[in-house]
Amino acid sequence: MPVNASLTFIGAARQVTGSCYLLKMNQQQFLLDCGMVQGADQVREWHKFRFPFKPKDIDAVILSHAHIDHSGLLPLLVAKGFGGNIYCTPGTAELLPVLLKDSVNLYLKDLEWQNRKAARAGKKIYEPVMSLQDAERVSDLVQVLGYNKRAFPLQGVELEFADAGHILGSAIVQLWLKGKQAMKKLVFSGDLGNPATVLLPAPTEVDQADIVLMESTYGNRNHQPLDNTIEEFATALEQAYNDGGNVFIPAFALGRSQEILYYLALLHRQGRLKQRLVFLDSPMAISITRIYSEYLHRLEQSDLDKIGYKKGMTLEQLLPMLKVSETVEDSMAINRVTHGAIIIAGSGMCNGGRIVHHLKHNLWKNTNHLIFVGFQARGTLGRRLVDGEKRVKIFGQDTVVKAKLHTIGGFSAHAGQTELVRWATAIGGAPEFYLVHGEPEAQQVLQEVLAEAGIQAQIPEQGQQILF
Incomplete structure (x- = not known):
């Protein structure tokens, strides 16, 4: 009834x-x-x-x-x-x-x-x-x-x-x-x-x-197996390091940014992370990462063991090359780093946030790499880049796409x-x-x-x- x-x-x-x-x-x-x-x-x-x-x-x-x-x-x-x-x-x-x-x-x-x-x-x-x-x-x-x-x-x-x-x-x-x-x-x-x-x-x-x-x-x-995804991620990071440029990762502040930091900590622990600087360039992602840190001891212990986590450890101890960019000035200063850095910035679909400013300054350089680690909805700048557009408008200016693009779906x-x-x-x-x-x-x-x-x-x- x-x-x-x-x-x-x-x-x-x-x-x-x-x-x-x-x-x-x-x-x-x-x-x-x-x-x-x-x-x-x-x-x-x-x-x-x-x-x-x-x-x-x-x-x-x-x-x-x-x-x-x-x-x-x-x-x-x-x-x-x-x-x-x-x-x-x-x-x-x-x-x-x-x-x-x-x-x-x-x-x-x-x-x-x-x-x-x-x-x-x-x-x-x-x-x-x-x-x-x-x-x-x-x-x-x-x-x-x-x-x-x-x-x-x-x-x-x-x-x-x-x-x-x-x-x-x-x-x-x-x-x-x-x-x-x-x-x-x-x-x-x-x-x-x-x-x-x-x-x-x-x-x-x-x-x-x-x-x-x-x-x-x-x-x-379906997503590819996680081990394959991690290898694909590690390969892209190594290629970017060898090309002499930086890596830009548009990442959703909630969830994806924390996962990417985890995988970077894992690669660091394995001795496979060549980049010596990792910037978390999103005030919201920084705040959320601190909330996640408070919950770490309640999360999956088997995953924490892989990065050497012990109760009370901070993220900076697990990933010592991590730098948080709280202010606009901090974010702008990243542009002075020309190689050997990984920049994680919002928004995840490139429809706002600090990542758009980084793309304006870096998308046209062929030594840089852009790694997409999340879903890109129709109508977003991220989707247009993933779909292969060679020229895009950023802040009203035509920008040529010369950076190497990687789409890694297994992190979903x-x-x-x-x-x-x-x-x-x-x-x-x-x-x-x-x-x-x-x-x-x-x-x-x-x-x-x-x-x-x-x-x-x-x-x-x-x-x-x-x-x-």
């Missing part, structure tokens, strides 16, 4: 980013995630964006994890009138203020720059749609719930988080929706982790569900096709499956593979609603 509930696919439907799903039940409305669509001009996107619901009518938000494409709209939601509870894990609660403050700061700085440019041209200037205070108010609304604990966020709704193994604090959302005469279990995978990823466990298997929203980012392929913190199918087929109860968080090509391939395994999955459109 139905429970008289509905779910509307607001975002991350036939696209990777912008996770947001609206649930209605018992005259209540709540969201699963509230994330940004990444890849376009963020100022323009912020100002033209309209929620397809009234934020003040939303009673709660349930957050799978802290990545901006899952959480980044929360400050705007608050600015537009939302005042309910936000449920997330302890790890997410620690990371969320760092990411949201950085995101809003970038928006405000970009808006100021665009307004100055518009004023000089006699064009309209715009007031900000949100403030840093809105980002701070998000933290005031957070309700922390540990893994495998039950909460009752709304009438007729039970919530439990399970470890998704994607980043620190990432969760699989399990909801029991109770109507007057029936109950349905809805499972939202969030982002499922790659079991080969260091420091974190494999995603938790779910025993039963009626409805499953499952991510499909890598639904059309997302489950590959085989892991997605394994996780899906372990769920009992013959649930209805809906594929989210993927580009159409990847979703269609995964849909076919799941069908061979006996699961008939649907690929919802943005705005589509289902009733149950």
